[in-house]
Amino acid sequence: MKPDDKKIMDIIYRNEDHWRKKKKRSEDYQTTDAVIDLNTTKELKRLQDRGFISSITGTIASGKESGVFLAELGSEGEQHCKAFSIESPIVVKIFRTGTLNFKQMIRYINGDRRFHKYSKKTRRIINLWVEKEYKNLHRSSLAEINVPKPILVKKNILLMELLGKKGKPYPLLRYTPSAFTKSTLDRILNQTRLLFQQANLVHADLSPFNILIGEEKPYLIDMSQSVLTSHPRALEFLKRDLTNILSFFSKKGLEVPDKKELFDEVTKDFSDKNLFL
Ligand SMILES: Nc1ncnc2c1ncn2[C@@H]1O[C@H](COP(=O)(O)OP(=O)(O)OP(=O)(O)O)[C@@H](O)[C@H]1O
Ligand SMILES: [Mg+2]
Structure with a gap:
């Protein structure tokens, strides 16, 4: 103990x-x-x-x-x-x-x-x-x-x-080399996109220390700082989240998508009207 x-x-x-x-x-x-x-x-x-x-x-x-x-x-x-x-x-x-x-x-x-x-x-x-x-x-x-x-x-x-x-927490992405793969990256990016488009949220502290690797999928944790997409700095936080994830996987030797294209894809239907969501 x-x-x-x-x-x-x-x-x-x-x-x-x-x-x-x-x-x-x-x-x-x-x-x-x-x-x-x-x-x-x-x-x-x-x-x-x-x-x-x-x-x-x-x-x-x-x-x-x-x-x-x-x-x-x-x-x-x-x-x-x-x-x-x-x-x-x-x-x-x-x-x-x-x-x-x-x-x-x-x-x-x-x-x-x-x-x-x-x-x-x-x-x-x-x-x-x-x-x-x-x-x-x-x-x-x-x-x-x-x-x-x-x-x-x-x-x-x-x-x-x-x-x-069985009562044992899943490990953090940071310490799970078996998850440093293209498929995990894609799933994390997909979660980030869904978070933005379906939940209207930006995580705002997305990093390998706030992602757990479950048996089949990655989980996002630690969301007290997460903001609504209507927050004045939401897009800035989203950019930072994407940068963190892309640079982590890139340092692990993976080929990662272009940041700008990814950002545009996540925010594609976002407009002023969404600010009231
Ligand atoms: N629901 C959960 N299931 C399993 N493990 C969890 C869960 N929530 C948190 N953890 C574990 O606890 C750790 C800390 O949790 P979290 O990231 O939410 O807190 P934190 O605000 O970052 O804490 P600190 O700032 O003190 O590091 C995580 O890295 C993770 O290993
Ligand atoms: Mg944390």
Whole structure:
């Protein structure tokens, strides 16, 4: 067990009355760079009490801005997930409230008509950022893009489907040399095109670190920064996404399509009228 696993389990299963007995101190409610601050612990506990999750069983990734964990569904969670064909274990992504980059977040929130009016309070923006990932995943799944189906969002916690087999997450494209092929490239580009044309979204952080390689297909993950095609910088972000993918596969020795032609193909039916989508 990694130290982070140990820490998170300890925190979650610590004496439940911890915060009830303790006199509230303002720093408990401030953001912290730990994955789990007191507020997060409370929310996790609530999800447990409501039967949404029964336990956190391991860590998938622990990065700068989030911790991604495996969890077993509780009875309520199982009921809810049945309708979407999602089974245990699921993924719990917890956004680290202390290390999120606000300037960066605002850049992707401003200009998104789903969030035209919002409070500038730190906590509120963090929650909005998490909600944004939920909404983007939801929109993408409805358009049948290969993404994890979102289950629930609660403050800085997002529950979603595990992309993996037998409880083991699929690997990242970056570390899967068997996927450095023309067929994977074509599938990723096709997903990017569908995302734009069917879900009216641009991923905006597409890279070999945000693509998982499933048994038959690539999946796009990590969508909090994704924007609607009506966002004023959507086309700029799309260009960047395409450049990242093409240059990755080109460095792997593959012949890749022309960037300009690809961009024109993806955006071919895009016009001002789409700005209201
Ligand atoms: N639904 C999922 N199924 C399987 N693995 C996942 C899923 N979501 C995330 N992961 C794994 O967790 C890692 C981190 O997730 P993600 O990319 O969404 O977070 P992040 O915002 O990039 O985190 P950080 O900034 O902390 O690196 C991914 O690289 C992937 O390996
Ligand atoms: Mg990522």
